[in-house]
Amino acid sequence: MGYTEVLIEAQGLTKKFDDFTAVDHIDFKVYKGECVGFLGPNGAGKTTTVRMMYCFLPPTSGELKLAGLSVNTQCREIKSLVGVAPQEDNLDPDFTVIKNLTVYCRYFDIPKDEALKRSNEQLKFFQLEEKRDVPIAALSGGMKRRLIFARALINQPQILLLDEPTTGLDPQARHLAWDEVRELKKKQVTIILTTHYMDEAAILCDRVLIIDKGKIIEEGKPADLVKKHVGEEVLEIDYDKTLLPTLKEAFPGADFERLGDRLQIFTDKPHGVFEGFLQEHPMQNVTIRSANLEDVFLKLTGRGLREE
Numbered sequence: 001m002g003y004t005e006v007l008i009e010a011q012g013l014t015k016k017f018d019d020f021t022a023v024d025h026i027d028f029k030v031y032k033g034e035c036v037g038f039l040g041p042n043g044a045g046k047t048t049t050v051r052m053m054y055c056f057l058p059p060t061s062g063e064l065k066l067a068g069l070s071v072n073t074q075c076r077e078i079k080s081l082v083g084v085a086p087q088e089d090n091l092d093p094d095f096t097v098i099k100n101l102t103v104y105c106r107y108f109d110i111p112k113d114e115a116l117k118r119s120n121e122q123l124k125f126f127q128l129e130e131k132r133d134v135p136i137a138a139l140s141g142g143m144k145r146r147l148i149f150a151r152a153l154i155n156q157p158q159i160l161l162l163d164e165p166t167t168g169l170d171p172q173a174r175h176l177a178w179d180e181v182r183e184l185k186k187k188q189v190t191i192i193l194t195t196h197y198m199d200e201a202a203i204l205c206d207r208v209l210i211i212d213k214g215k216i217i218e219e220g221k222p223a224d225l226v227k228k229h230v231g232e233e234v235l236e237i238d239y240d241k242t243l244l245p246t247l248k249e250a251f252p253g254a255d256f257e258r259l260g261d262r263l264q265i266f267t268d269k270p271h272g273v274f275e276g277f278l279q280e281h282p283m284q285n286v287t288i289r290s291a292n293l294e295d296v297f298l299k300l301t302g303r304g305l306r307e308e
């Protein structure tokens with residue numbers, strides 16, 4: 001796809017909390033209309049980065065611009081064109097569901113009638129109509145997440161920052177959220193999406209940045225990263241230390257990753273190589289499956305067997 005206009009740009013972006021560096025000199029660009037996933041283990045620095053984008057936290061150093069506007073000096077302008085679904089619940093507990101939306105509209109000077117119309121539309125889409133007039137405390141966890149997502153859309157933002165928008169959603173609601181993201185992409189809305197669901201990132205994101213310990217350690221299209229780091233297939237067997245020498249001999253150059261009591265073997269060898277091995281070494285509890293983005297994530301951010 002021909003992405004040309006840079007909408008978000010970070011250069012040497014850094015955030016320190018006292019001596020601790022949460023975001024460590026990162027550089028990235030996001031183009032208009034792109035959906036970019038921020039993936040990384042707990043504490044990687046995803047939320048901190050997103051918070052700097054909507055001026056919730058000032059960077060310690062480096063540059064960060066949204067639509068050409070600097071987070072250091074142009075926060076008011078930035079806030080008007082950004083929609084934010086933060087990771088934490090920051091709904092107003094003193095207001096009802098509908099009022100959380102209509103009051104939020106005031107920050108954007110949306111006229112009253114229009115505010116009510118948009119708020120009702122969002123409640124309908126996110127299937128919260130029944131809860132329209134209840135206080136926030138009467139919502140379930142997933143309903144709160146849905147309301148936070150709905151609120152992020154209320155100002156029809158050009159840039160949408162979604163920090164774990166689907167955590168805690170039931171499967172139906174998650175599909176609803178995905179549909180919404182797809183609709184927004186069609187409208188050329190630029191989206192940053194943090195998620196721990198690798199299937200979600202693979203489905204929705206044009207590109208992902210993998211962040212670990214405050215640094216971007218890899219980036220690319222989900223399918224390209226799978227090809228580059230994992231190959232086509234993964235063999236999964238029960239972990240058995242005594243088998244390791246045989247396995248290493250059978251799959252020279254392959255990567256071995258232990259996940260609990262299972263061992264995963266990634267090889268770039270052609271299709272059928274695992275089947276050949278299994279014929280010679282029949283085993284129980286074997287799975288051969290397609291490689292996916294979760295494999296990439298675990299391989300790049302996990303602890304390989306080498307460290308054992």
Ligand SMILES: Nc1ncnc2c1ncn2[C@@H]1O[C@H](COP(=O)(O)OP(=O)(O)OP(=O)(O)O)[C@@H](O)[C@H]1O
Nearest residue numbers: 017020022040041042043044045046047048049087
């Ligand atoms: N206000 C703060 N004061 C001190 N340390 C902080 C603060 N906010 C975040 N941190 C630290 O910065 C690091 C990055 O946190 P951040 O919330 O950005 O991680 P994350 O990638 O969003 O993780 P998660 O997947 O758990 O949401 C963590 O080590 C965290 O403890």
Ligand SMILES: [Mg+2]
Nearest residue numbers: 046047048087
């Ligand atoms: Mg976070």
